[in-house]
Structure formats: structure tokens, C-alpha cells
Amino acid sequence: MSQKLLDILKAQFGSDILETKSEHGDDTAVVLPGSWLKIARFLRDDSRCDMQMMVDLCGVDYPSREPRFEVVMHLHSINLRHRLRLKTRVGDAEGDGAELDSVVSVWSGANWFERETFDMMGVVFVGHPDLRRILMYPEFVGHPLRKDYPADKAQPLVPFREGYEKLPPFDRFEGMSFGRQVFRSGKAD
Amino acid sequence: MEPIDQELEEGELELPSQPMSLNMGPSHPAMHGTIRVVMELSGETILKADVQIGYLHRGFEKMCERGSWSQVFPYVDRCNYASPMLNNVGFALAVEKLLGVTVPERCQYYRVVLGELARIADHLTCNGAMAMELGAFTPLLWFIKGREMIYDIMEEETGARLTHSFGRVGGMAQPPSSNFKAMVGAVLPPILSILGEAETLLLQNRIFIDRLQGVGKISAADAIALGWTGPCLRSTGVAYDVRKAHPYLVYDRLSFDVPVGQEGDNWDRFMVRLEEIRQSVRIIQQALEQMPDSGPINVDDPRIVLPPKDEVYSTIEGTIQHFKIVMEGIKVPAGEAYGYTEGGNGELGFYLVSDGSGTPYRVRIRPPCFAITQALGGLITGVMIPDVVPTFGSLNMIGGECDH
Numbered sequence: 184m185s186q187k188l189l190d191i192l193k194a195q196f197g198s199d200i201l202e203t204k205s206e207h208g209d210d211t212a213v214v215l216p217g218s219w220l221k222i223a224r225f226l227r228d229d230s231r232c233d234m235q236m237m238v239d240l241c242g243v244d245y246p247s248r249e250p251r252f253e254v255v256m257h258l259h260s261i262n263l264r265h266r267l268r269l270k271t272r273v274g275d276a277e278g279d280g281a282e283l284d285s286v287v288s289v290w291s292g293a294n295w296f297e298r299e300t301f302d303m304m305g306v307v308f309v310g311h312p313d314l315r316r317i318l319m320y321p322e323f324v325g326h327p328l329r330k331d332y333p334a335d336k337a338q339p340l341v342p343f344r345e346g347y348e349k350l351p352p353f354d355r356f357e358g359m360s361f362g363r364q365v366f367r368s369g370k371a372d
Numbered sequence: 373m374e375p376i377d378q379e380l381e382e383g384e385l386e387l388p389s390q391p392m393s394l395n396m397g398p399s400h401p402a403m404h405g406t407i408r409v410v411m412e413l414s415g416e417t418i419l420k421a422d423v424q425i426g427y428l429h430r431g432f433e434k435m436c437e438r439g440s441w442s443q444v445f446p447y448v449d450r451c452n453y454a455s456p457m458l459n460n461v462g463f464a465l466a467v468e469k470l471l472g473v474t475v476p477e478r479c480q481y482y483r484v485v486l487g488e489l490a491r492i493a494d495h496l497t498c499n500g501a502m503a504m505e506l507g508a509f510t511p512l513l514w515f516i517k518g519r520e521m522i523y524d525i526m527e528e529e530t531g532a533r534l535t536h537s538f539g540r541v542g543g544m545a546q547p548p549s550s551n552f553k554a555m556v557g558a559v560l561p562p563i564l565s566i567l568g569e570a571e572t573l574l575l576q577n578r579i580f581i582d583r584l585q586g587v588g589k590i591s592a593a594d595a596i597a598l599g600w601t602g603p604c605l606r607s608t609g610v611a612y613d614v615r616k617a618h619p620y621l622v623y624d625r626l627s628f629d630v631p632v633g634q635e636g637d638n639w640d641r642f643m644v645r646l647e648e649i650r651q652s653v654r655i656i657q658q659a660l661e662q663m664p665d666s667g668p669i670n671v672d673d674p675r676i677v678l679p680p681k682d683e684v685y686s687t688i689e690g691t692i693q694h695f696k697i698v699m700e701g702i703k704v705p706a707g708e709a710y711g712y713t714e715g716g717n718g719e720l721g722f723y724l725v726s727d728g729s730g731t732p733y734r735v736r737i738r739p740p741c742f743a744i745t746q747a748l749g750g751l752i753t754g755v756m757i758p759d760v761v762p763t764f765g766s767l768n769m770i771g772g773e774c775d776h
Contacts, residue, residue, distance in 0.1 A: 207469050207709040235596045239710075239721055239738040255723065257710055257738070261596065261612050268710060292599030295746040303433075318426040318775055327434055334434055 188267055191231055196222060211268040219254075219271050220284035226258060226267070227289050234258040234267065237286070240296035242304035244330045250274050252281050252306055278305055278329060285311040303328035391419055394757070398427045402505050402761045405771040407745070409752070409760065416756045421749045428771035436735035440701025441467055441541055444735060449535040451737060452773040455494035455716035457486045457526070460539030465620060466711025466722035467541045470704050473671050479543050480621045481663035485556060486529070486538075488652040488659070492563065493522045494716030494768075495603070495645040495652075502642060502765035503574055506583055514570040518563045525555055541702055542677045543670030553660050560653050567649060584639040588751045588763035591636060599743035602718020603644045604767060608636035614714035626658045641766040676702055701730025717741045717768055739773040 189203045192212055199218040204211050214222050226234040238257040245251060250272040258267045274281030285308035286293045297308040298317040305326035308314055316323065322341045325332050397408040406427035412420040432447045448459040461483045468475065475483075500515030523533045529549055530536040538545050549555075574580050590600075592608040605612055613630045615623040631647035633640025670677040674693045683690030706728035712721040718740030725734040744767050751767075752760050 206707055207472070209708075209710055211708075235593075237599055238601075238712075238719065239723065239736070241723060241736045241738075243725055243734045243736075255736075257721065257723065261610065261617075264617055266710075290599070291594075291597045292743055292746065295742060296599075299742075316426075317424075318429040320426070327431060332434075334431075334438060 188232060188265060195225060209268055211270060213270045216271045216273050216283055220286060222269065223286045223289045233260045233263050235261060237290035237293050240293055240300060242300045242306050244304060244328065246330045249276055251276055251278055252304055254283055254300065254306055273306060281306045282309055284309055287311055302326070305329065396760065403764055404501050405769050407769060418752055418755060418757065421752050423745065423749045425745060426775050428775040432776050433735055433737060436732050440730050441704055441732055442702065444732065445537045445539055446535065449537050450772050451739065452716055452770045453534060454497045454770055455490035456534065456536055457490035457538065458713065458715045459720065460536060461487045462711065462713040462715060462720045463722050464539040464541055465713060466709060466724055467704065469711045470707060470709040470724055470726060471676065473542055473673065473676065475543055475671055476668045478664045478667040479669045481659050482544060482548055482669065484621050484623065484659045485656050488656050489522050489525060489556070491716055492649050492652050493519045495649050498768040499642060499645050502762060505761050505765050506580060508574060508580060511570045511573050514566055518566040521559045521563060525559060528555060542673060547669045556656060557660055560656060564653060567646065571646065583762050584642060585637060587638050587755060587759045588766065589635055589637045590747065590751060595636065598747045600718065600747065601740050602714065603648060604641055604744050605718065606630065607633035607640035607644045609634055614712060614719055620713060625662065626655050628655050638762050638766040703728065703730055715740055717744065717770065737776060739776065741767065741769045741774045745769045745774050
């Protein structure tokens with residue numbers, strides 16, 4: 184069943200698929216980062232694949248490899264009951280330039296998973312509607328799940344945030360506190 | 373006397389018409405779990421909502437990369453602390469998938485029974501907490517009474533009420549105690565009767581029904597696209613259950629139904645969980661009947677399972693075997709695997725990468741309620757503030773799991 188899935192992908196995209204393998208009952212396809220979004224959309228829309236659900240998206244850090252990060256996505260078709268692991272590799276040895284197209288337009292559920300991968304690994308998802316940290320706080324420096332981030336590192340305490348520094352999507356002029364409200368009495372003079 | 377507003381021009385004394393922003397959480401008495409919801413309100417209607425998580429982030433995935441494979445169990449215990457046994461079993465199964473071993477039949481039944489007990493405890497907690505947040509305190513006490521019975525069994529079996537750390541790669545820490553079957557069999561009828569009593573308190577209560585029905589609705593297509601699984605997805609009418617669709621352990625030998633809802637609202641989520649408790653009882657009854665009374669619990673592989681203590685103390689082979697496993701960890705062959713089971717909230721996945729050493733290279737926990745909670749912002753947009761509480765309650769967001 185699922186070997187067929189890998190064959191479909193290879194027939195459709197050819198050189199965009201870097202390698203495929205099946206081990207422990209899981210089917211894996213490694214693709215070029217440039218065709219990430221294209222293949223994701225194909226997997227959702229093609230009736231033979233029918234991957235309506237994006238189960239998981241995460242990053243794995245291999246500091247000795249180039250490109251350094253693997254972004255791993257697990258897909259699942261509820262109707263056809265098959266699964267696929269889609270991987271791609273991004274980022275140079277320093278961890279810079281790790282950019283990938285966002286698949287939020289394909290599966291809306293990818294939103295938080297991509298934010299988490301950005302937060303933990305520093306992979307930037309281009310086209311993500313709201314890419315900001317999700318598990319760590321905005322003042323946090325670095326990406327904790329990278330292998331070169333020391334596990335026992337401590338970061339300084341965050342100074343007290345002033346009230347108007349609201350976290351996006353609410354900026355200082357959005358919303359209103361009662362204290363700022365000016366009631367006009369109607370008597371101008 | 374002249375009216376006071378006579379001199380005013382029309383419209384000058386209007387109330388503010390700009391939206392107001394309100395912060396709910398991260399520590400809020402009506403919300404279990406640390407989550408912050410920033411809302412923009414027009415009157416009492418929510419125009420925009422931003423859900424912020426991460427207040428319970430404890431860096432489990434980073435910590436997993438420091439110890440051995442067996443040392444991950446205490447961490448997964450603390451992920452979904454409402455049903456830790458399901459997490460233990462899920463992680464053990466994922467590592468066993470990578471190792472390519474299958475545990476003996478007796479252990480499979482044992483895991484099913486313990487896991488389903490944990491699922492009952494999970495659903496009892498969720499539904500009880502949901503009722504309590506809507507002001508019905510008595511049903512919570514009833515549900516918790518049932519949960520205590522399960523915790524007593526867990527304590528008897530594992531030694532701990534909540535964080536058992538009872539799973540092991542290739543088996544369980546201990547074989548079932550001698551009166552395990554009798555104990556579990558005796559606790560099921562009282563749980564069902566407690567459930568019936570609590571239902572009579574809730575299901576005909578007009579206030580309770582009105583606050584749940586038609587609130588927090590989601591369509592099946594949206595729920596699938598958002599990555600929902602478990603009772604929340606089934607409430608929308610999609611009969612997807614990992615235990616049925618991709619059977620693991622001995623679930624293919626047990627007959628049970630997958631309850632589904634129709635509307636995908638809070639009421640359906642509540643009712644699906646209630647029915648799943650009954651189905652879990654059915655599963656446990658069958659599993660207890662089929663479970664062998666004797667036989668090994670752990671796989672027969674000295675590279676994976678610790679030897680019995682008397683061998684460790686009396687033979688050199690046992691000592692070495694024990695030392696190797698404790699000091700170096702289980703050598704899981706290099707590779708990667710994604711193991712998935714039906715957790716309390718849905719598909720609980722573990723994506724494991726091993727480099728062949730005794731330490732995991734990467735342990736990725738796929739928490740079901742992470743995907744579910746990301747829909748909260750959409751669910752509460754357009755409803756009133758009081759509807760946030762039952763909607764959030766019915767999603768059963770577990771902070772430890774959602775925030776890793």
C-alpha cells in the first residue's frame with residue numbers, strides 16, 4: 184500500500200525526491216526543500232494519496248551534517264489509512280539560512296507545529312502567518328533544542344514588561360484600557 | 373429642575389465603543405492548566421483571541437537527550453499527568469518498534485488493562501473538571517470518587533498513584549500482582565454506577581445543557597485539517613481511533629465501539645468521553661477474561677531487560693548484564709521510528725531517532741492536545757466570555773503534554 188505511495192511520489196516528482204526508504208513499517212521520502220510546499224499540496228489533493236491530516240512536524244539537528252537540520256513531517260490519510268514521513272534538509276553548518284516554505288496554507292494545523300520548530304530549532308518558515316515563539320518567551324536568546332545549546336544554560340530574568348508592550352497580534356494602540364478613556368463632559372469652556 | 377443632560381449635544385456621552393482587551397490566565401481559577409488567552413472584546417463578545425501556551429514548558433525533549441532510553445519514562449509520565457500509564461505504554465511501544473521486539477502476550481493484555489484504566493481516569497477527570505467549572509461541584513466529587521478507585525489499583529500495582537514510571541522497554545517493571553484480576557474486576561461495577569449517578573445530575577440539567585450544546589462547534593473537515601485526534605475529533609463524527617484503525621497490542625482481539633458525535637460542539641465532546649468510559653470498561657472485561665494467568669511479562673533478551681535481582685546478586689553474568697544496562701543503557705540500533713498509540717486525548721506519537729548509542733538522539737513527543745489547543749482561538753472567536761470556560765474544558769488541554 185504505502186510502497187505504492189513512494190512510487191507515486193517518485194513518478195510525479197522524479198529528481199525532487201532525494202531518497203526513499205521503508206524501515207520499521209514507516210515509509211520515508213526525503214525531498215528537496217524547494218519542492219516542499221509543492222509536494223505537500225500534491226499529497227493532500229491527489230486522490231491516491233489523500234493526506235488530509237498533518238500529524239506532526241518537528242526538526243532534528245545534525246550539527247556534523249550539511250545541510251544541518253532535518254524537518255520531519257508525518258502525514259496520515261484517515262480514509263486510506265496510510266502514513267508517510269516527509270523529510271527535507273535545510274540550513275548551513277552555523278544553523279543560518281534555514282528557511283522553508285510554510286505548509287499552513289495546505290494544513291491549517293501546521294501553524295503551531297511550525298512555530299514550535301522555529302522556536303526550538305530556528306528553522307524559519309517563509310509565508311507563515313504568525314511566526315513567533317510559542318513555548319519559550321519572546322526575550323529568550325537562542326534555540327534550545329539545537330545540539331550546541333547547552334542543556335544547563337541559564338538565561339537572565341526578564342525585566343517586568345510594561346502594560347503597553349502587548350504581545351502580538353495586539354499592539355499598543357489596539358484595545359483599550361479603562362484608564363486611558365477620556366470622557367468629554369460636553370462643556371468645552 | 374432642568375434635566376442634567378439638556379445642555380449636552382447629542383451623542384457626546386456615549387460609552388466607549390472601541391474594543392477592550394482582556395487577559396485570561398495563565399493562572400485562572402476556572403481554567404485548569406496554565407494557558408493565557410488574550411481577548412479583544414466588544415461588550416461580552418470576543419472579536420479576536422490569541423492563545424498563548426508555554427507556561428509549563430520543562431524542556432522534556434532536551435532532557436531526554438541526556439539519559440538512557442529507560443530514563444525517558446519518568447518524563448513521559450509527567451506529560452499527560454491525567455493518564456500517565458498510556459504515555460508509558462506508548463513510549464515503550466515506540467522504542468520496541470525501533471528495536472523490533474514484541475512483548476509477550478501476557479504483558480500485552482496487562483498493558484491494555486492498565487492503559488484503559490488510565491483512560492477511564494483521564495475521561496473522568498476531564499468531564500468532572502468541566503462540570504465543576506460550570507458550577508456543578510457535586511459531579512466532580514462523584515467522578516473523582518471513581519478515579520480514586522483506579523488510583524488505588526495503580527498504587528497497588530505500581531507503587532505510585534500518579535507518576536508510575538511503570539513501563540519498561542520490553543515489558544513492565546513488575547508482573548501483575550496475584551489479585552490483579554479480582555481487584556480490577558471488582559472496581560468496574562462501582563465505576564459504572566458512579567457514572568450513572570453523575571449522569572443523572574448533569575444530563576437533565578437545563579443550565580448545563582444550554583451552556584454546552586451548540587457552543588464551540590467545529591466541522592469535521594476543519595478538525596482533520598487542524599490535526600485533531602481522539603475524543604475531540606470523534607465528536608465531529610469522524611470515527612478515527614488508533615486502536616481500531618491501526619490496532620496495536622491486542623486491541624484487534626477485543627470488541628468495542630467507537631462512539632462519535634454529530635455536531636462537534638462541547639456537548640458532543642462531553643458525551644463521547646462518557647461513552648468511551650463505558651467502552652473502556654468493556655475492553656477491560658474482555659481483556660481480563662483472555663489474559664493468561666501465568667507466563668513471562670518481559671521479553672527474553674538480556675540486552676534489553678534487567679535480570680532478576682537474585683541473579684544480579686549471585687551470578688557474574690547477572691551482575692554484568694545489570695551493570696551494562698544501567699550504566700550504558702539499552703543499545704537501540706541506529707534508525708528512526710514513529711510510534712503512535714491512542715492516548716487520553718488522541719494520537720500520542722513518539723518520533724524517535726537513535727544513533728546506536730545508549731542515549732536517544734532525538735525524542736520528539738507529538739502531544740495530541742497541542743494540535744487541539746491551537747484551535748481554541750478559532751473556537752472562541754465570536755462567542756461570549758462565559759463560553760470560553762466550557763469550550764476550553766471540553767478540549768481537555770493538559771499543560772504538561774501541550775507544553776512538553
